[in-house]
Amino acid sequence: MGEEKPLCVICSKILAADSMKPNKLKRHFETLHARCKKPHTIAEELILPAEIEIIETMFGDNFAKELQSIPLSNDTVSRRIDDIAEDVNSFSDNLIASYEWVRDPFQNTPEGLSTTEEESFIDFTSSGEIKRQFCNKTLFQFWAEVDDEFSELKTKAFRILLPFSTSYLCETGFSAVAALKTKYRSQLIIEKELRVSVSNIKP
Numbered sequence: 001m002g003e004e005k006p007l008c009v010i011c012s013k014i015l016a017a018d019s020m021k022p023n024k025l026k027r028h029f030e031t032l033h034a035r036c037k038k039p040h041t042i043a044e045e046l047i048l049p050a051e052i053e054i055i056e057t058m059f060g061d062n063f064a065k066e067l068q069s070i071p072l073s074n075d076t077v078s079r080r081i082d083d084i085a086e087d088v089n090s091f092s093d094n095l096i097a098s099y100e101w102v103r104d105p106f107q108n109t110p111e112g113l114s115t116t117e118e119e120s121f122i123d124f125t126s127s128g129e130i131k132r133q134f135c136n137k138t139l140f141q142f143w144a145e146v147d148d149e150f151s152e153l154k155t156k157a158f159r160i161l162l163p164f165s166t167s168y169l170c171e172t173g174f175s176a177v178a179a180l181k182t183k184y185r186s187q188l189i190i191e192k193e194l195r196v197s198v199s200n201i202k203p
Contacts, residue, residue, distance in 0.1 A: 055067055
């Protein structure tokens with residue numbers, strides 16, 4: 001009785017508390033909303049009128065009238081979404097292309113290397129022994145066993161490989177926050193407690 005439950009602002013469906021996990025929220029959105037192909041009229045029909053009413057109440061009619069000139073029609077919102085999607089795709093393609101040298105250093109050259117790093121990269125890719133190791137090992141194993149002579153290239157490769165290897169630490173952090181910040185301790189400042197919870201150092 002009286003327990004607050006999360007509410008989807010798009011479909012007004014009451015969600016289970018467990019549904020607030022990022023992967024389940026994503027599944028709810030993709031299953032019920034991302035593919036529904038409905039017109040983008042929520043901004044024009046719901047958000048803008050609500051904003052106008054708020055501004056009118058707080059600041060008066062003159063400020064509220066300025067909001068009415070904001071273009072939020074279905075075509076405008078849809079076009080803007082398409083523009084953002086195109087920008088994201090372009091950025092992703094360029095980002096992936098700039099990392100191709102890590103996947104195959106013998107077919108791709110990294111950008112932005114210093115003169116010393118370029119010379120090191122040439123020596124690295126000219127070695128028959130290194131190429132043989134590349135063919136016989138997994139990608140991560142190959143870079144992990146690169147000689148210290150090419151430590152700068154090895155470090156650059158690991159900076160690209162490691163952030164995407166696992167989300168374990170993020171999930172651990174989320175779990176720790178959920179355990180520490182219950183509804184009875186929602187105002188608790190948990191910075192120090194969280195650091196202890198996720199630390200590998202045993203007291």
